[in-house]
Amino acid sequence: MSFERKNIQAMAGYVSGEQPETADVIKLNTNENPYPPGPAVAKALASMHVDNIRRYPPPTAMALRQSLARLHSVQTDNIIITNGGDELLRLLLATFLDTDECVGVAAPSYSLYDVLVAAHGCSMQNFALMPDWSLPTDLAAQLNAAGIKLCFVVNPHAPSGKLTAAAELKKLALEFNGLLVIDEAYVDFVDPPLKHNCVPFVLELENVIILRSFSKGYSLAGLRMAYGLGAKSLIDPMQYKTKDSYNTDLIAQTLARAAIEDQAYASDTWKKVREQREWLRGELSHLRLHTPESQSNFLLAEVPPEFSAVKIYEALKTRGILIRYFNLPRLDNRLRITVGTPEENQKLLTALTAIMAAGGK
Ligand SMILES: Cc1ncc(COP(=O)(O)O)c(C=O)c1O
Numbered sequence: 001m002s003f004e005r006k007n008i009q010a011m012a013g014y015v016s017g018e019q020p021e022t023a024d025v026i027k028l029n030t031n032e033n034p035y036p037p038g039p040a041v042a043k044a045l046a047s048m049h050v051d052n053i054r055r056y057p058p059p060t061a062m063a064l065r066q067s068l069a070r071l072h073s074v075q076t077d078n079i080i081i082t083n084g085g086d087e088l089l090r091l092l093l094a095t096f097l098d099t100d101e102c103v104g105v106a107a108p109s110y111s112l113y114d115v116l117v118a119a120h121g122c123s124m125q126n127f128a129l130m131p132d133w134s135l136p137t138d139l140a141a142q143l144n145a146a147g148i149k150l151c152f153v154v155n156p157h158a159p160s161g162k163l164t165a166a167a168e169l170k171k172l173a174l175e176f177n178g179l180l181v182i183d184e185a186y187v188d189f190v191d192p193p194l195k196h197n198c199v200p201f202v203l204e205l206e207n208v209i210i211l212r213s214f215s216k217g218y219s220l221a222g223l224r225m226a227y228g229l230g231a232k233s234l235i236d237p238m239q240y241k242t243k244d245s246y247n248t249d250l251i252a253q254t255l256a257r258a259a260i261e262d263q264a265y266a267s268d269t270w271k272k273v274r275e276q277r278e279w280l281r282g283e284l285s286h287l288r289l290h291t292p293e294s295q296s297n298f299l300l301a302e303v304p305p306e307f308s309a310v311k312i313y314e315a316l317k318t319r320g321i322l323i324r325y326f327n328l329p330r331l332d333n334r335l336r337i338t339v340g341t342p343e344e345n346q347k348l349l350t351a352l353t354a355i356m357a358a359g360g361k
Pocket residue numbers: 030031083084085086087110154158183185212213214215221224225226
């Protein structure tokens with residue numbers, strides 16, 4: 001006998017990338033920042049007093065929201081702090097989706113969306129990206145025709161790294177009748193000359209929510225902190241009705257704030273990642289592992305037809321190098337590689353060169 005709801009019984013859980021407990025693995029599989037959190041975060045952690053955790057934390061993380069409001073030139077009412085971006089995704093469904101309504105996803109994309117939708121008990125429809133991973137130009141019309149209530153678009157796209165211009169997303173939001181969630185988990189790694197910024201939309205449009213994460217850009221994946229930006233009318237019901245009263249803890253709020261206040265350190269890590277991204281992309285192409293241009297901290301390499309992506313993934317794993325393989329349509333002949341430090345990237349290339357020299361499927 002099972003007490004699970006029928007939809008929970010029927011669904012499969014999310015399979016996260018491997019998280020080895022040993023330090024001697026080169027970990028290029030879950031898109032963490034290869035550089036540690038900055039000195040301001042270390043200092044804030046060292047100066048925390050154990051007495052402070054006797055009391056509950058600030059329920060809506062006001063001090064952190066104030067720092068973020070200054071950073072983004074929005075009001076604190078436009079911000080909700082969540083226990084990782086994953087909690088924000090769950091809150092969006094809990095707050096805005098009835099179980100007879102349908103979610104749309106520009107696919108392929110972050111597979112957690114499917115899992116959360118299945119757990120919530122509503123339905124989901126995939127809207128295929130173009131061969132170059134761009135959004136179909138008629139996406140809004142497709143979404144409206146299918147009666148989609150909420151649509152997830154990752155930008156820069158995961159797993160390709162392709163960036164959709166802000167103007168294109170604004171047009172989509174204006175034409176779409178539902179709620180557009182722009183998942184910007186990787187936006188910190190976009191090249192600054194592109195001056196890409198979707199945040200102003202939340203002050204103009206009442207159907208846009210932006211997801212931002214501390215996990216990648218701020219090197220704080222272990223802390224589980226993220227935030228949503230949106231119109232007050234979208235943020236309030238999540239802030240005051242559907243989120244847990246104390247969804248983020250005091251230590252996480254304090255360290256996330258220290259990270260936000262030290263933009264210079266974080267920006268320097270983004271710059272180093274971008275430089276390595278371009279270098280690695282060139283080196284991979286010499287091995288005939290071609291990757292689309294990426295504005296993120298990972299590259300999606302297409303494996304030449306005489307090789308098997310899963311075999312390369314496994315061969316790297318036996319050499320202590322983890323990358324990501326997805327056994328999914330359009331992705332099963334590709335490998336997603338997180339950009340590491342120069343030393344890690346060099347070791348990856350040395351291993352790849354040897355594995356591919358040995359050849360074969
Ligand atoms: C596309 C995308 N969105 C959101 C997240 C959520 O990140 P987190 O829960 O660590 O903030 C991830 C994490 O890998 C991701 O890849």
